[in-house]
Amino acid sequence: MDVLLESIILVILLFIVLLLAYCFHKIRRIDNNISEILFRVMKIQRTDLVDIFQQRQNLDILQHELSLTRPLPPTRGWAASPDFLLIIARHASEAKPDTVVECSSGTSTVVLASCLRENGKGHVYSLENDKAFAETTRSHLEREGLSEWATVLHAPLVRQDVGERQFSWYDHQNLPDSAIDMIIVDGPPHLVGNMARYPAGPKLFTRLADGGTVFADDADRSEEEATLAAWRQEFPTFQEGYHYCEKGCISFRKPDTP
Numbered sequence: 001m002d003v004l005l006e007s008i009i010l011v012i013l014l015f016i017v018l019l020l021a022y023c024f025h026k027i028r029r030i031d032n033n034i035s036e037i038l039f040r041v042m043k044i045q046r047t048d049l050v051d052i053f054q055q056r057q058n059l060d061i062l063q064h065e066l067s068l069t070r071p072l073p074p075t076r077g078w079a080a081s082p083d084f085l086l087i088i089a090r091h092a093s094e095a096k097p098d099t100v101v102e103c104s105s106g107t108s109t110v111v112l113a114s115c116l117r118e119n120g121k122g123h124v125y126s127l128e129n130d131k132a133f134a135e136t137t138r139s140h141l142e143r144e145g146l147s148e149w150a151t152v153l154h155a156p157l158v159r160q161d162v163g164e165r166q167f168s169w170y171d172h173q174n175l176p177d178s179a180i181d182m183i184i185v186d187g188p189p190h191l192v193g194n195m196a197r198y199p200a201g202p203k204l205f206t207r208l209a210d211g212g213t214v215f216a217d218d219a220d221r222s223e224e225e226a227t228l229a230a231w232r233q234e235f236p237t238f239q240e241g242y243h244y245c246e247k248g249c250i251s252f253r254k255p256d257t258p
Helices: 002-065 082-095 107-119 131-143 200-207 222-234
Strands: 099-103 123-128 150-154 157-162 165-170 180-185 208-217 239-243 249-253
Touching: 002 082, 082 107, 082 180, 082 208, 099 107, 099 200, 107 123, 107 131, 107 150, 123 131, 131 150, 157 200, 180 200, 200 208, 200 222
Parallel strands: 099 123, 099 180, 123 150, 180 208
Antiparallel strands: 157 165, 208 249, 239 249
């Protein structure tokens, strides 16, 4: 009987030891996982803080280089980020385009109009599908005395036949017939449909003047990969450039005619 009791006690003690070892193992794994999660959170926070600081710097530089009397409208999110705005602003200031067309209006319209005013020449035509937002952009332009340098066209999204495919894209019939020196593609929203921004190629790129340049925002977004690939295939002579910024920026320049 004593031997049986001792055996039972030994089994119980062994079970307790094994249970404690298992619990200790689980606790160590949980602790390691928590440490890994905390490390990743801190890494993300540091990255976000760096991004915010860089965007703040770009915004300060942009405000300094533009002759604006008030702060710019909101940036980032749905709106263009300061780094992208700085890229297109410097190009507009250096290239001095006569005709600028942008897909989607907003802060970029104010920035480009300010650059053209500094140049003393040129005009921005902005295609905006949202009527209320078009009015908001016009009010920002009026507030800065830039109305004569930019026109916001209410351009509802309508069915567009491009080759054998159909897209919902801007009604651009009110654009002037002149050649275009600079194009900004920052719309329509990708929620409109697959390759929502693709029609800008066949509808606008074909009107680029020699040396004209296209700037496409959101180039790092997976939804834009097919659109960019199609543009590369259809405009193989255009010189492509990548500009590092928060959402990615691709430029396409039409070569000068020999």
